[in-house]
Amino acid sequence: EVQLVESGGTLVQPGGSLRLSCSASGFSFGSYAMNWVRQTPRRGLEWVSSLSSSGGSTYYAESVKGRFTISRDNAKNTLYLQMTSLRAEDTALYYCAKDLAELWPEGSFHVWGQGTMVTVSS
Amino acid sequence: QSALTQPASVSGSPGQSITISCTGTRSDVGDYDHVSWYQQHPGKAPKLIIFDITKRPSGVSNRFSASKSGDTASLTISGLQAEDEGDYYCSAYTSSRPFHVLFGGGTNLAVL
Numbered sequence: 535e536v537q538l539v540e541s542g543g544t545l546v547q548p549g550g551s552l553r554l555s556c557s558a559s560g561f562s563f564g565s566y567a568m569n570w571v572r573q574t575p576r577r578g579l580e581w582v583s584s585l586s587s588s589g590g591s592t593y594y595a596e597s598v599k600g601r602f603t604i605s606r607d608n609a610k611n612t613l614y615l616q617m618t619s620l621r622a623e624d625t626a627l628y629y630c631a632k633d634l635a636e637l638w639p640e641g642s643f644h645v646w647g648q649g650t651m652v653t654v655s656s
Numbered sequence: 657q658s659a660l661t662q663p664a665s666v667s668g669s670p671g672q673s674i675t676i677s678c679t680g681t682r683s684d685v686g687d688y689d690h691v692s693w694y695q696q697h698p699g700k701a702p703k704l705i706i707f708d709i710t711k712r713p714s715g716v717s718n719r720f721s722a723s724k725s726g727d728t729a730s731l732t733i734s735g736l737q738a739e740d741e742g743d744y745y746c747s748a749y750t751s752s753r754p755f756h757v758l759f760g761g762g763t764n765l766a767v768l
Contacts, residue, residue: 578659578745578760578761578762579694579745579747579759580759581757584755593756595756596753629702634713640690640749641692641747641755641757642690642692643692643694643702644713645704646701646702646703649701
């Protein structure tokens, strides 16, 4: 069974940092592009970041560019999102999502984790 | 960049058909074939139900169909069932910058 399990979400102060992890199983992790998508009741779903299967190409939403870094460890079947300079508006449920496409992201999010909650507040 | 535009809510009776629209621009919905639709039930993660405008992933009911005309994509659900209630989101790749994905604001479907 294809499965994604996110972890690392917590309460953090504005300006703080946090690293989210997504553990993958049930598929050839290193063959697929991967993504982070976040959701809030007010803004709905928002694409955050994507990277290629090798991790060599990364892409970011304007709202997080320069503050968030996406990466992966294919040997550990794990996707990461390093978040710095966190703001109140980063408060959201963060989902890890497997792209439908191998190699390069195509923006079709085939399999989703259950999400991990990040709250940025003092 | 603005999100794609969807109606906030739609409703239908069991057995009926409904259509949800998703309007973008010629830089996103109108430009590429990578338009997707997601279904989300309360407290659950979204589920991909349509990709590449019209294709259904394995296991998705053929009651779900989709199309695109110009800058607007549409999702049609036929033979409405109570289990179809939930939120539906469209998404599209945009060419206005290096790889970037836009989502619609979501449409809540009520089966009355």
